[in-house]
Amino acid sequence: MNATNPFRLEATGISKSYGAVSALVDANITLKPGEVMALLGENGAGKSTIVKIICGLISHDEGTIKIDGHEVELHTVNASQAAGIAVVHQEFSTVGNLTVAENLVLGQRGAPWWWSPRKLNSSARAILARVGLEDLDPSTPVEKLSLAEMQLVEIARVLAKDAKIVIFDEPTAALSDAEIERVLTVVKRLAAEGRSIIYVTHRLGEVFEIADQVVIFRNGGSQPPQKVSDLTVDKVVTMMIGRELGDLYPHRAETMGEVVLETRGLKVAGTRGEVNLRLRRGEILGLTGQLGSGTTNIMRAIAGAEDVLAGTVELDGTTLDLRSRRRGILSGVAYCSPDRKADGVFKGMTIRHNMSSPWLRRVSAFGIVNRGEESAEAARDASHFAIDQTRMNMSVGNLSGGNQQKVAVGKWLGIRPRVLLVEEPTRGVDVGARAEIYAQIRRLSDSGVGVIVSSSDTNEVLGLADTIVTFYRGAQTAIKPADEWTEPELVREVMHREEVLA
């Protein structure tokens, strides 16, 4: 490499796999000083994997990373920081009960082990001024700040490290438009100072406002970089999707019968406006929106797992009791959470005991479990989802993501569900198991169970659902039969109509 190497960062041929699953295949990124590069892609496309590699959270299997022409090993977060890389995380990594000033020196290399509060605060003020927070008292505890202020403090923390390369991982996901503007201003200022910026986002509007070039990730690989001036919103959307609906998805509803479930003026915390949905027998209703769009709150409310502010839900003409999850189950409402590890399965327990967890009392008399009946029902339900009968005594934690998800959905068959609510039905699930899960969901719908699916994967909703309802920032925005949507339209709809129209 000669001395006039123009690139601040060159990552070439980066690959990473987890077991048999490839998360990233031959990805390439180059970045010049003062340049803002936007990383785009759907969930699971590989953009967060490459960010994690560059900031030293995980190590790559193949490929090289050069900074200013020198090859570097970024196997730890410390090594990455030493190489001049800093990350503004999506989840706030500030410590709530410490002050703003204390958070600014937290985890910083080379920070002295003790600073007088006065010195701490004065150095903090200088840094805060650079992110437009000159009026903020550095001795305020971080937990008292607004979301936008926290995000700006997060950025200020990175500035305190004086990094050459700053990575922003969806910094605006939880912010309102006015707050986003503040963050974008700071990003522009950082670039003007000669720092290189990698900006990961789901919001297309921001890309056109701040980025110089765009790299789109798809199925774990990177597309060649594009100049923003050569791009349009439609071009970006097409490049992001880039795949066809194949045999992955089952047939559509043949007939749709009477209304099974209807929400009337439903209002839930975390959503804006009323949610009015109507689900007919044989129909799969698909809710879609980005993270934080409110679909989770709505699904949980119908399941009885979240407080309802106003409105009712009617199931087969009678009003559902939404006061607790237990009541929901007794009325035949099955609910699969979006994050099976967190609150969908019991990892340490066997498949059988996972399957029977919602309906154990049905196979028990006087509080004593009838183990024969339990095994028989669990085995019957497992066979519907093509779960290996010989592994019923295996811990769910030892199964693949696909099999875990089959257990998370399959366990509800035993409550004889009248409505099945599934969030993110195939997150982290391999293609083979995805097809099986889709097919079983369709079979349940055909057999008369009302099915509502919510997913942030627009392709999935388009392939599986008969009717699609879109949500943006907590509000229901559109409702149309699936065959009246095209994927670019749907992506544009959930990504914020105004931003795209602007």
Place this chain on the structure above:
Amino acid sequence: MTTVQGSAIAFQERAGHRKAMDGTRNFALPILIVLVFIVASISVPQFLTFETIRAILLATSITGIMAAGMTAITLSGNLFSLGVTSSVVLSGVLFLWTTNATGSIFVGALAAILVALALGLGQGFIVGLGLNPVVVTLGAGAVIYGSTAMMTGGEVVQAETREAGRFATFAVADIPLPVLVLVAFTAVAWFLTERTTIGRDVHLVGWNRDTAKNSGISYMGTTIWAFLIFSVAIGVAAVMQVSQTLQVQADNFPELTMNVVAAVLIGGTAVSGGDGSPVKSVIGALFIATTAQIMVLAGVEQGTRLFVLGVVVVVLVITLHLLRRAGSR
């Protein structure tokens, strides 16, 4: 020895690393106890006598009953109750007072169990609201200790009739009643945790409280049940204990809480909840009692005894923890 190693390797290859780790974890303690017995019967004179075995079982009975009950709380993901001592003392006081007043040890025992249940219900309810179980049970322990001291005026409460000792002296074929009660209580606790809906809920809530909520299982209800199971153990153990001493004072049995917690830990029940069994905890109590008895027979001083026991507990618990981590990888 080589054949044992050979078959161990073949077993690992056949059933996989994880299963072998689980196997080691499940059978390590029983094997260790057998080894300790063999070594002790060869090296310590008078170890392998009926009297010694009887003494070990009797010593196991009190902590064993409570460890079996405590396992329900640990399984439910609520760590431990750290107010064991004061609850036992209060139950014991109630047993003696009621027995003295009515002349019936059965009414006395009933009173002891009822007061323990009331205390457990209150603590279970508060923990079920989401408060930290360690803080709640420590606090409750202090309050119970204080009220016992006030009620008794700090005086020793004495049994007025020798009738009160009947529970301790009664024996079937020379096996003392406390030992029989231990076996019966362990069997009941095992049945409750393994075969009933309540027991299954305890396991499920312990493994993953949020998944349990989504599956319609009440954390509050399950936690209360776990505390109630433990409370029965407290009441029964208090009756057995006081039947032996025939007197009780507010500051008695200071070592009980730690012994019970140590028995659960050595038994191998996961501190994080979900994984474990009351039977294992009783085996843990048996191990502690055996080790202590050997040292008594070998003439080890009390200070040294406590030190050695402490070291053994710490080493075993760390080993079990490492095995569990290796097994879950």
